[in-house]
Amino acid sequence: MATDNLARLGSAMRNLPSQAEPSELRDLVVYLAQRATYEAVRSAAMIALQSPRGDEAIREFFAVGWGQAQERAQLDQQMHRHIVARVLATHSPEYSPQVVASARAAERGTDAERAEYVRSGFRVAQERDQATRDADGQAAAALRDADRCYVRGLREVTGAQVRLAATYATREGATDSDIIQFFHFSWASGARLDTEDFRLTAEAQEVRQVAAIERLTREARAAQKAAESAGDAAKEAMRRQAADAWGRVATGGAPAVGSWQQAQQVADAQASFWGQVYRDAVAQSSMNWRPVMKSANAARTDWRQDTLHAQQQVSFWRKLIAEAKEREEQLRPVSG
Structure with a gap:
C-alpha cells in the first residue's frame, strides 16, 4: 500500500x-x-x-x-x-x-x-x-595446525578475492575464530566473487569485441556490395578496397583469439585448483572442511563452464577470421 x-x-x-x-x-x-x-x-x-x-x-x-x-x-x-x-x-x-x-x-x-x-x-x-x-567450541576443537597452514598457503595461489580473504584470516592478530569463519563463509564468498569478477570482465570484453567487429564487418560488406555493382572501369579498384576491408576484419579479430585463449587458461587453472580443493575437503574428517565441499564443487563447475565458453569463443573468432581472409583472397585483384 x-x-x-x-x-x-x-x-x-x-x-x-x-x-x-x-x-x-x-x-x-x-x-x-x-x-x-x-x-x-x-x-x-x-x-x-x-x-x-x-x-x-x-x-x-x-x-x-x-x-x-x-x-x-x-x-x-x-x-x-x-x-x-x-x-x-x-x-x-x-x-x-x-x-x-x-x-x-x-x-x-x-x-x-x-x-x-x-x-x-x-x-x-x-x-x-x-x-x-565460538560458544559451542566444536569448530575450534576440530581446527588443526594443518588447516591453518592450508589457509596461509591460499594467500599465494588462488583468485584475488580468495587471496584477500585468506590474508585477512591469517593476518597478524587473527584468531582461530577468523580461520573458522574463513572455512565456513569467507572462502566460498571469495570464490563466488572471483567467478563474478572474471565473468564481468569477460562480458565487457566480449561486448567491446563484438561491437568493433560488427562495425568492421558492416563496412566490409558495404564495400563488397559496391564492388560487385561497380562498372568495369572502377571494379578493380573497388574490389581492392573491399579486400582491404575484409582484411581489417581478419586483423581486428586476431586480438580476440589471444584474449579468449588467455581467459581459457585462467578458467582451466581455476577449475583444476577447485577440483583439488574439493578432493582435499572430501579427504578431511574435520567439521570445518564440510562446508568447503559444496562451495568447492560449485566453484569447479562454474570454472569448467567458463573454460567451455572461452573455448567456444576461440573457435568463433578463428572461424570469423578464416572467413574474412577467404573473402579477402576472393576479392583481391590478381594484379594487386
Missing part, C-alpha cells in the same frame, strides 16, 4: 504546476525526506532541503533529482537481490543457520527490508552464528 501511495505521489510530482508555491514544494520534499520508501530518494530530498540554493534546489529536485534518485534506488534494489542470492548460495543452514534464515526472510521481504539486510542484517546474523560456534 505504501508503494502504491508513493507511486501516486510520484505521478503527482511530475505534474506539479510550475507556479506551485515554494512552501508547498518544500513541505512535500520534507515528507519525502522522512517517508519515501527508497533511501536514495530520502537522501536526495534531504540534500535539496539543505542546499544553499534554496527554492532553486527544491524545484530542481522535482524536475530532475527525484527521477534520478528513483533510478538509483531501482539499481540498488537489483543489487540487494543479487547480494541476498549470493548469501544463500554461499552459506548452508547447517553451519550458518542465522545467516540463511535472515537471508530467506529478506528474499521474501520488501525492498526496504532487503536494503536493511544488506546494510546491517547480514552482519548481525553472521556475528550471531560466529558467537554460537
